[in-house]
Amino acid sequence: EIVLTQSPATLSLSPGERATFSCRASQSVAKHLAWYQQKPGQPPRLLMYDPSSRATGVPARFSGSGSGTDFTLTISSLEPEDFAIYYCQQRGNGITFGGGTKVEIK
Amino acid sequence: EVQLVESGGGLIQPGGSLRLSCVTSGFDLNNYAMNWLRQAPGKGPEWLSYISGSGSTIYYADSVRGRFTSSRDNARNLLFLQMDGLRAEDSALYYCARDYEGPVGSVRYTFDPWGQGTLVTVSS
Numbered sequence: 028e029i030v031l032t033q034s035p036a037t038l039s040l041s042p043g044e045r046a047t048f049s050c051r052a053s054q055s056v057a058k059h060l061a062w063y064q065q066k067p068g069q070p071p072r073l074l075m076y077d078p079s080s081r082a083t084g085v086p087a088r089f090s091g092s093g094s095g096t097d098f099t100l101t102i103s104s105l106e107p108e109d110f111a112i113y114y115c116q117q118r119g120n121g122i123t124f125g126g127g128t129k130v131e132i133k
Numbered sequence: 134e135v136q137l138v139e140s141g142g143g144l145i146q147p148g149g150s151l152r153l154s155c156v157t158s159g160f161d162l163n164n165y166a167m168n169w170l171r172q173a174p175g176k177g178p179e180w181l182s183y184i185s186g187s188g189s190t191i192y193y194a195d196s197v198r199g200r201f202t203s204s205r206d207n208a209r210n211l212l213f214l215q216m217d218g219l220r221a222e223d224s225a226l227y228y229c230a231r232d233y234e235g236p237v238g239s240v241r242y243t244f245d246p247w248g249q250g251t252l253v254t255v256s257s
Contacts, residue, residue, distance in 0.1 A: 061243050061244075063178075063244075067232035069249075070228055070230075070246075070247035070248065070249060070250060071148070071178060071244070071247055072245065072246075072247075073233055073243065073244065073245035074239055076233065076243045077240070077243075078234070080235070081237075082245060114177050114178065115215065116178070116243075116244075118243065121189050122180040122181075122194075123178035124178045124179065124180075125177055126176070126177050127177050
């Protein structure tokens with residue numbers, strides 16, 4: 028099973044700041060990686076897939092990059108609604124999710 | 134508007150069975166593969182099962198293979214997850230989710246939208 032390790036576990040930032048999250052796979056998943064956002068009491072919402080394609084309706088401040096084992100999600104300028112938990116998910120070999128990065132207000 | 138609504142969760146004793154349902158609306162279920170996932174409190178989601186649009190192809194995660202069974206009734210816009218031999222570690226919020234429809238077609242094993250989930254608690 029491919030293990031996805033997300034870092035950091037928690038990111039404390041202010042609105043307007045740039046947020047960068049990492050997702051590292053235990054073996055190559057090529058470009059088959061997606062990112063989800065989850066707010067309290069809500070299901071996950073797809074943000075990015077493969078890994079730089081933005082899902083429908085996702086603002087342009089979200090961007091994804093990477094291939095193989097190392098991936099990054101970037102939010103160029105945090106909006107108040109972006110404070111949430113972010114998960115990566117791979118479909119390159121089986122299907123697994125990372126443990127999440129929580130973005131909290133500093 | 135695409136909607137997915139799960140039901141059937143509850144408190145069940147270890148070894149028991151539950152049948153979850155997911156009613157869909159806003160799209161033609163015949164044309165979409167669907168998935169079941171779950172999420173324990175404070176954990177990332179876990180994929181459980183994939184079922185193709187016709188229901189002819191079904192895959193399971195190792196953790197539930199042989200205990201859980203996926204099925205669908207496209208005529209009634211319904212998806213089912215039969216869960217047998219439940220264990221304490223199966224306690225979680227269970228979601229149904231559609232394969233994401235991208236600009237050039239469905240993206241298999243990429244999940245959007247999700248329902249709101251139904252809670253399953255396995256405890257004596």
